[in-house]
Amino acid sequence: MKKDITYEGAVRKLEEIVSKIENDELDIDMMVNELKEAKELIKFCKDKLTKTDEEIKKILESDEK
Template structure:
């Protein structure tokens, strides 16, 4: 994969994999491959969410710190 994976792209791919599995559109030969890919995508999404949460919390702390300086 040459371009950087985004959260939205990973989430959309996960949805497609889930639909394929639910609809039994995945052959037994490809099932393990799809499940492995899903696991990779889930881990990517979890890491992205954790990083975003940390970043947002840091921004909020900075904003709160600046409020104290303005008073």
């Protein structure tokens, strides 16, 4: 996975992988590689959402003081 990928880019790539799987476009070897990449992309997206949520909470808390 690219180090400079954005959240939106990761979601688009996940959508592409899901589409390939749903349309039976992958042989078994390709499917394993795509699923490994999907796992990394999901972790990236989850981490990004968690970090963003924490940053928003800090901003909102500082505004309340």
